[in-house]
Amino acid sequence: MENTGPIAFFVPSLTIGGAERVTVSVANGLSRRGYDVDLVVSYDEGDFRSDVAGSVNVVDLGTQRIPGIGIGASVPALVRYLRRQSPEVLFSQMTYANDIHIISQILSGTDTTAIATIHNTLGMQEESKEKLVQWLQRRLAHQIDQFVAVSEGVAESVVEHVGINREKVSVLHNPVPVNEVQERAGELVDHPWIESANLDVVLGVGRLERAKNFESFLRAFEKVHSARPDTRAIIVGRGSKRTKLETLAAELGIDDVVSFPGFVDNPYGYMAGVDVLAMSSVHEGLPTVLIEALACGCPVVSTNCPSGPAEILKDGEYGPLVNVNDDEGLATAIQTALDDPLPSDVLVERANDFAPTAVIDEYEAFIRSFASVDIADGAGKRSEPLTPS
Template sequence: MSLDVPTAEGVANDDTSRGKVPDANARYHVAFYIPSMGVGGAQKVTATIANGLVEAGHRVDIVVSYGGGEFTDALDDAVRVVDLETPRLPFVGVLASVPALRRYLNEEQPDVLIGAMMHANVVSVLADAASGAETTVALTEHNTVGVRHGRKEALTARIAARLYGSADSVIAVSEGVANSIATELGTDPESIAVLYNPIEVDDIAAAATHPIAEQTPAREWLSDPSLRVLFTVGRLEAAKDLPTLLRAFARVHDERPETRLVVAGTGSKRDELESLASSLGIRERVCFPGYVENAYAYMGRADAFVLSSRHEGLPTVLLEALACGLPIASTDCPSGPHEILDGGELGPLVPVGDDEALAEAIGKVLDDPVEDARLHSRAEDFSVQAVTTAYESFVASLVDDR
């Protein structure tokens, strides 16, 4: 790459790791950079892909700015964690990791460096541009470009957009995300690869049979064969558009008094949602259990899963619902639901914000659900094995094209 970037020595300490011995017989050396391995969707995905790649015989490093984190414990012993020991500097954040990541690239010379999320993408491009390594850099985009909110996120997005053209490739987690990158940022479509996030299909299906831990009305509803229970889980925030779901459920309940709704998750909108449920006259028919220990146990017992989001990237909850054999009704939001549900063949898709259409879709799912076998078969397309194979092919193409 030919990007002039100033460097500053001594901003980060020398690399440290868990002491893994590199595998000299590994076909490729793949490094993922992510600020930390704490709780988060990107961290879970990174751990799962890393484990899949080492199991397939590749050498894998996960490079972090800040050590520790819950998902470190989920890694295969063969995955090496490299802690850049980045100082926490005000107003600088993970950008302070650039010098240490540059040194890592020069010393370790991985075949491919994958930035695992937005902030990591910026650091990855800057560090590579300042290094003399021949490493190929790929950046990961989890969200549809153009729907970010907040001043800080918007600034980061603008910076990343300017740097995307300097990367060798961009990984999009769905076709919709890929299209948004090409149209909104002007990125060459040929440099964009669609690689889905993986799920542990068999583990999810097994967890769906476990008992529900929380003592809430939802537990009683899900064990009552006379009731039809709708389920959703996620952050109780504006992007999920749960008011539309509540209004849709109110319509459904008017015609089907045996229905109930469980809205799992935490967030700043909970009080507003409970107030809306009360004003709609459905408060006693809606349960907000908060954080649940095992959402799959709810999925395994519910009659339908409903997604009302305004926007997504690749909604993992839909993949998990498929793995549980749970019929789905969803908004046709950008992006993910359309391709996950095969254009509506595996579950109805409705316009964002249309509670009447969503209510109709819910009724359709309750009356004529898609067969479990078809749903589970689609989930297999997102299995760890399938996604690992796709990543192997992707890495091979990057290295072979160098």
């Protein structure tokens, strides 16, 4: 049997972000099962770099930083990589990277199976650059062998906005390291409100950007605090909207009962120590933060935004769902969760449905349906090609 190329993943960098975290987790999981895995990056940098398993081969494209072009400058190096390594499958992550991947594959002339992964609901983009990138993906869709969506809602948005048949979109959930989350949840958190037995604490976790809609979180919390003075709010994360959010908290008169600790290395200790996590997003893909909170036994409430919350919470079975920008509804949901929280063991059981073992099983089956790899006698050995399902 002849050697085959690796299973490859292309992501711009390994900076903090949901897509980056998922990519590292899946690459590590497949590598531990014996696959030859390449993690191809435009920039070999970021907080997740240290999380990459030693068995995963990190390929640094050495992309130049050219204003206005971004990772588009990766094309020549990615073409060379495709020709040199001929990976069996290349998964690209995020819409812009998907476009760069397909352009590079066309130029390379290789027959690598091209998989474009979509992490967020399409059709929600407002910036002109995002709209251009999505338009380009629609134009290149016929060159993509299969799309992977992280939730059913995202899959439907791909069908609608890319203009392809549903059969060309597979749903593979994001793996969440439930055991690791639970281990780290036991670590002490240096925040006085969490340590206080006399306070009810509401937590928000995410990038301080428009899509996360923390303005609605703050307006909802102001209503909660008015009814329950012993409540406090902590918003964990960093982003361009921090100053605006701090100003809004002051305008609402709650700046002394809202804390912005910024990025924290271990948000799980916060999840385990607070009374409820509230997600106020305008749109998502499959919001990992909800699954992580469930894994910590933390009650959750969420907007019923596209896409993922209803899928994770089973239409409200595991936590209330409210309309986007419904500040009153979000406040009521938070108070309901404070008054009558679901048992932690019920929440943890739901989180286990997204644990890595189950998700990596799905990835492995998916890869086998497109590639010709067989690891029974060692990683990366060729067997008879399987027919795509």
